[in-house]
Amino acid sequence: MQDTGSHEGFKGKVALVTGGSRGMGREVVLALAARGAHVVIASRKLEACEKLAAEVVETHGVRALPLACNVSSWADCDQLVEAAYAEFGRVDILVNNAGLSPLYPSLEEVSEALFDKVIGVNLRGPFRLAAAIGTRMAAGEGGSIVNISSIEAIRPGPTALPYAAAKAGLNALTEGFAQGFGPTVRVNTVQPGAFLTDISDAWGEGHADRLAQQVALQRCGQPEEIVGAVLHLAGPAASYTTGATLRVDGGWK
Numbered sequence: 001m002q003d004t005g006s007h008e009g010f011k012g013k014v015a016l017v018t019g020g021s022r023g024m025g026r027e028v029v030l031a032l033a034a035r036g037a038h039v040v041i042a043s044r045k046l047e048a049c050e051k052l053a054a055e056v057v058e059t060h061g062v063r064a065l066p067l068a069c070n071v072s073s074w075a076d077c078d079q080l081v082e083a084a085y086a087e088f089g090r091v092d093i094l095v096n097n098a099g100l101s102p103l104y105p106s107l108e109e110v111s112e113a114l115f116d117k118v119i120g121v122n123l124r125g126p127f128r129l130a131a132a133i134g135t136r137m138a139a140g141e142g143g144s145i146v147n148i149s150s151i152e153a154i155r156p157g158p159t160a161l162p163y164a165a166a167k168a169g170l171n172a173l174t175e176g177f178a179q180g181f182g183p184t185v186r187v188n189t190v191q192p193g194a195f196l197t198d199i200s201d202a203w204g205e206g207h208a209d210r211l212a213q214q215v216a217l218q219r220c221g222q223p224e225e226i227v228g229a230v231l232h233l234a235g236p237a238a239s240y241t242t243g244a245t246l247r248v249d250g251g252w253k
Contacts, residue, residue: 216251
């Protein structure tokens with residue numbers, strides 16, 4: 001894992017990361033734990049969360065709570081919040097990282113179920129978690145919320161249009177929540193480009209190479225390369241930053 005700066009500001013904090021068992025979420029969990037934060041690791045697959053939690057505890061000596069959660073479910077989000085606060089008494093950092101963008105054959109063949117699923121995971125879940133946790137943060141000692149968006153929010157294409165719309169909505173939520181929960185809660189967005197996570201395995205042969213031609217750095221990102229941006233926005237270095245969107249896309253054209 002890359003060294004992405006100071007460990008100050010995270011020791012003893014409690015961070016909840018959705019989609020935290022794999023890909024970019026896993027790297028964020030590891031980075032926060034390495035800096036002394038206790039972590040709540042949430043994803044749909046409890047076993048994967050438990051495995052990472054055990055690794056975090058053994059390697060970094062912090063507390064780790066693995067929880068199963070389908071963020072598209074309002075009830076699951078509420079249960080996640082209650083479980084986190086029951087265990088730790090507070091959440092200082094929320095990273096809304098969970099997301100998905102299923103492939104579809106054509107725009108006309110996007111089903112109602114697929115559309116609703118994409119909106120649920122990428123927009124409804126982050127709204128509910130930010131609303132519930134942000135309200136508690138604002139009533140307590142404050143905190144930081146970091147939403148993980150996508151370059152699709154501002155460069156939408158026909159192959160992931162429901163996803164693009166959801167992420168554009170997430171960008172709007174960031175600005176609205178920043179106003180709603182200030183001055184003690186900061187809410188910001190990291191907007192990644194194409195990253196080579198396990199999800200990219202479904203892109204098909206040559207797709208990553210084609211995407212690489214669209215960016216100034218001429219390559220896709222690695223999961224650990226999201227960490228610096230998330231830590232910056234989540235930590236004290238960004239104490240005067242809220243309602244902002246930080247692009248981490250290699251210079252998307």
